[in-house]
Structure formats: structure tokens, C-alpha cells
Amino acid sequence: MSTQTYNILLVEDNAVDARVITEALTKGGGGAFALQRAERLSEALEKLRTQAIDLVLLDFMLPDSEGMATFTAVRKAAPNVPIVALTGVSDESTAIEAVRQGAQDFLVKGQVQPKTLHRAVHYAIERHKVQTAQLKQAHGGKKGKVIGVIGARGGVGATTVALNVATALAKKHKDVIAAELTGAYSAFYDHFFYKKSRAALSDLGALIKLEPEKITACEVERCLVKLPSGLGLLLGPQRVEDFAELDPDKTDALTRVLAGLGSYVVLDLQSHAAAAGQVAAKQCDFVVVVIDRTPACVVAGKVTADLLQNLGVIPVRIGVAIVNRQPLPISVDVAEVLNTMGCQLVGVVPTATDACAEAQRVGAPMVTSDPQGSASGALIEIADRLAAEQVIGK
């Protein structure tokens, strides 16, 4: 038996059904299920938006929705969460239609037994995992963890955070990739290669000229620049003639391919992400919003977190990294930052002007050029936290 606790959302307006199902699921479940209930569709959608739910037990007849419309709305809001339909004896046909459209199973209320319920829920979760894995395989094999890094606004140091986190990850894991999702001007280039000729390096410029279906693992791999640390870099276009607005469909294809190539993929996303960046953010397992502690930047961070949530990135998959590039005249304290932004803290990077200058001079991230420094320590901790299961989920 697995020791994992599954977070189950019971969507059921009938108090008696809810009481019986809760008892049947929790009794003898050995603590395998944590159950919460929503009585209305709107309440269920809100919970799905804000929490990591493993399975939905769904009654179709709710005060604010009924029949297949209920199923369709939940499916649309949480396409990756398995659904088991709860049905009455007289409306099995709707449940069968739901199974046809992707529900994992259905249970007839009033006949539910603890054993059948436990089995149905376990099977539904496991079957869903297998199906998802098969689907991923069909779309290009394994999937690494995709971490998005986005500045609340320009100049806060998001690229620096992305590169340092990726480098720290590359020291401990194989196949780490940092990709710069910009159609114009490579900031990665500035960090690593400013002494080299721009023409000497391959970049996104060639990839974004291809049609989405032509953006294959082979093509992307050819554009990666491998660093001695093992980190693979995908640079934004460097030559002015290659500058172009990123196409959302191409970005979507590119992000999927990257997820198949790397065990960890760190995406440097543009602040105030436009359509292409939004598509990429949706595919992230976790998104780090980088801010400094000026009041205006904290507000910008809140806007960024809201944008991500509107895109469907749930709050538990969003974190904030606070960067103190220089001492500030007005500075918001950490508790207030978290309170305003409504997301978890992944790290605070202290001011390190000298280490930054040194990193620039040698053309290497701080975690390499000054591994013992306090800023490097904070960045390595962020990388470790992001790699840990409890942050990025299952």
C-alpha cells in the first residue's frame, strides 16, 4: 500500500450522500485520503484553481449546474485531474457519457461500499497516471521539470536568478537546460559570452524560423550551447536580422521539446509575458517570480502572480524570490511581500555587488565564480528547494 495521502475533492450538494461517502472513503482508508467538499460547481472550480487536487468525485446535479455541463466545466478547469462521476440509479446514462468523454469511472450513489470506493479511487488515480505517461511518451518521451523564472519587471535580475539556479542544478543533476524565451536580444550572451563573436554561437534565431511541427528534439539539440558545467543553454537571437516576435504555437512546441530533453529546464521568461511567454508559463511545473523590495516592484509582483493564476498556474506552483541588488531607501519586509503576493517564498538573495562584478568579469554565474558567497548560497538553496518534491509536486 502506498503511504501517500491523496487530496480528494468531493463535489456533492446532498448532505446525506456527502456524509456517507466521506465515511466510506475515510474509514479503513488508513489515512490515504484527505477529503474536502464543495457543494456548488463554482466552489469546486475555485478549489481546483487554488489547490493541488488528486481526484474529483463529482455529482452532476448541483445547485448551479447540472448534467454533462457540470462534467465539462470541471474537465475544462482541471484537464489533468482524474474525475470519478457519482450518479443516481436513474441517471447512469449521463455517467456513461462522461466516461466516454474522459471520466475515469462512475459510482452509483446509495450502493457505494468502502472497498469498492477505495478501489475505484485508487484505480482512477493510477490509471490516470499511466494514461498521462503514455500521452507524454507519444509527445516525445520523458518529461523533465520545467521551472519558469519571470521578473516582476525588467531589471530586477530574473535572468541572473535563472542562470544561477540552472547552473546550481547542473552541478547536481544531468541534462539541465536553461532557455531564454525571447525573440530579440540574448541576455544569456551578455552573461557568458560577451567576449566572443555573436555569430559563433547557435541560438533560437534558427529555430523560430521553423514551423511548429518541425521543431523537433534533434533541431533543438543542435541549437543548444553546452557549457563545461554540463548546463545546456538555448540563447535568444543575437543577430539583429533574426529578431522577431515569438510565435505562441512555436513556443509551445519548443517548450514541450525542451521538457523532453532536460531533466530540469529553466525558462527565462520575459516580464509582462506576451502570448508566447504565457503559453510557456502554462507548461511550467513551477514559476518563480523575481522581485526587489521596492513597493512598486512588490505590486508588479502581485500583478505577475495574478497573471500566472489567470493562466491556470495554481498558487502552490508559484513562488517568489526576493533579490536585493542594492540597498534601497524604502524596503518592504518579507512578511508583507508574501502577504501582498499571496504565494510562497523560495528565497531571498542578499546584496552582493562585488560577487556580481566578478561574475560579469569572468563570464560565469555567481554560483561558479563565487560559490562560497552569501548570494551564491541563497541561489543554491533556491535550486535545491525547486528540485525538492515538496515544491514542484509529484
Add this chain to the structure above:
Amino acid sequence: MEAPDRTGQETSAVDAAAIERLREIGDGDVAFLKDVFSAYETDTAERLVTLRQTLAAGDTTGLKRAAHTIKGSCLNVGASSMAASSLQLEQLAGAGKLDGAAELITRIEQEFKRVVVELKRHAQG
């Protein structure tokens, strides 16, 4: 107690098998059984009021929903005859009709009284 035991004289309002199922789910926990019965009684009493209100207002959608909920609750506690009447009402209202709804509601109300009495007996035994 003033109500004599009428078992055997007329059909039971509650199926013993359904109560047995609840006992199994609760694994012998009497508090659970009482909990379910109390949720049934409170919730259904409220919905019965809704039946009358929606009927008076000619609100067939509201009537259908309330009848549906009563039916679901009844099936949990094995009140199959009352569930059948509720299903009839649900289907009637679902078809947008109200003819005969008042009589059905009266029957459901009477059945509810019997169900509650029997559930109380089950909770003690």
C-alpha cells in the same frame, strides 16, 4: 411509547438491507448511523418545505431539483418507496408539468413521517 410496533401489518418504509449497508460503512459506529439519520431528517424536512414553495410558485426547475435531492437522500437510508414517489415527482417536474404534483408531495410528506419513525428505531437497535 404510544406508537405500537406495526411491523408485519404494513410494508416497512425503510429497507433493512440499506441500514445494514450503513452499519458496515460505519463499521459498527452508532454515532455515524445517528449522524446520517439526523442529516437525512434535517435536510429532507427543509426540502419538503421547498417542494411546497416551488409548487406554489410554479417553479418546475426548483421542484425537480428538490425532488432529486430527496430521492438521493432516501436511497441512502433505504426509504425506497419514498424515493420512488420522489423520482415520480422529479420526472413530472422535469417534463415541466405540475398536474398531480400536490398529491405526490402529500404522499412524500406522509412517507417521510414513517421513515423518520423507523430510522429512530434503527438508531436505537
